[in-house]
Amino acid sequence: MTSPAAEAAIAIGATPPPLPPDPGLLLLRQEVEDFLLHEADLLDERRFREWLALLAEDIVYFMPIRTDRAFGEQAGEFTAQGRGISWFDEDKWTLTKRVEQILTGVHYAEEPLSRVCRVITGVRLLAVSPDRRQVTARSRFLVRQGRLDYERADFVGSRTDILRREPEGWRLARREIILTDTVLLAKNLSIFF
């Protein structure tokens, strides 16, 4: 909860204005976008272990629950990271467990495996550390999940990610996933976002 990534998190609803123009950032954004698209490919291709390797050891993986509030009382709309119950508020150990579970071959919610296509778009940089080794990036997603014959779930939302440049390459240090649902209109969240 007090990792550098958590401290750098941008509060929900407080997206800063675009960064000033800077040719150096173009390349950085390209790197970030490639990372995010590669990650989506790994997950679509069910290369879960390789995906796990892209997560920082201190990752925070967070998907709040939303509730509708009256005008003027919207402060309570999202559950908070680090408190109470969210859809996900996880660390690397739990995410690893989720992968291990799928790889047992008897996790029936993912056996047969879901067919998932992640459309990741609108990648932009919200914040960059002075040494350019830590980046906060926003992206939008459309995730379609197919299961067996008739099951289909669509998830639309945004992600705010913190990526950190480590000796082995970029690593995901924090991911915050915002859905549009209040009542979750899918029977399971058995896939990664």
Next chain:
Amino acid sequence: MPDGSPLPTCRPETGFIPREIFSSRAVFDREQETLFARAWLFVGHESLIPRPGDYFLSRMGIEPVILCRDEAGEVRVLLNSCRHRGMRVCRAERGNTRHFTCPYHAWSYDLSGRLVGVPMRRQLYEGVLDEASHGLVPAGRVARYKGTVWATWDAEAPDFAAYLGDVRPHLDAVLDHRDGREGGSEVIGIHRWIIPANWKFAAENFLGDTYHNPSHASVDLIGIGPSARSGRTGRRDEQPAQHLWVSFPSGHGVHSLIAPPDNPYTPAFRDDPEAEAHFARCHEERVRRLGEAARLSAFTGTIFPNASYHGRQPRGICVWHPNGPEETEAWRFFLVDADAPAHVKDVLRRYYMRYSGPAGMTEQDDAENWLYATAACRGPISRRQPFNYQQSLGAWRRGDPVPGDVSLQITEQNARNFYRAWQAHLDGAPWPALIGQDT
């Protein structure tokens, strides 16, 4: 089921149950009329509405209700439907207010449901509209029980305590403080999600379908409990105990445990010494306070018809709201002791999130099964074969070692009893018969 044909009759004592009851629209409609409109239903928890003016939107069957605390501190359960054209008068899910003002034509109601504002009343309604009889429809009866709030639409329903009957000590083991003091729980979060399945599959699962454990093989193989990092597989540390499956006249069913006479503490939080010490201390205090009664602990259960619980950890109440014959809106209220140390609450909430609900590693597999079991109730050929409920048929005895019909082996007796009570509700039986007071 074709229109006009009689509803299927459920005679679970035969060991078989017709599939139609899990997919028929006519059965679903009858359930709303004769079951959900009469039975005591879980509405919420007082920790959601601590101050006057606080409200929380809930449901009773397919009816939307407002759970609120009025200016006098009284807990109210009101139908969330304007008396004019039915619009929902409250649409924010939680908050604090003095009035519920209808968005449609602006009739407004106070926190006790009284109609207190009608635009242009004098010009348009003078001498015609009787405001006093046009309040928001209140629940017939409301009961507060150890922090939880229950209600029934039927003003003639028996007291909640009579409706509970002998399931009460099991429910107490869910709602009471881990150290044995009465009550003291708070809700730390709520899951709400859609399961494309009949609500009864979920209710039945929790009232004691221990036989479905193989569906959770994946979590049991990898270990996800609070001792998993210390090398324990499974979903939790199992304590040495006599398992009991108990059913009750009102239709409730539970899976509970009786600890050995010396009732030792079983480590269950090996990954976190602070949480382990806390729960070991709570256990000792509970034994000291309750003595022999402390040997009972609640594992899972369903308070008829649709309020299920996990009594130990992850601890919570799950309500299976019927949306349609093939759709259920599940709500889980996660419970902790309000005065537990912040660190302990943090350990618990993390366990709850990875175990429960649509993102939970355990319950994802439940939803998968209920969906496809429901779908299997549609086809005319499939329907010719009723579901088999013969497991441990006849293997139970009354009142030994606890009140109720007790099985000491894994059984479908709780389910058979549930569907017996369900049938009595669908038949519109009188209350004494519905709660086993008719003999």
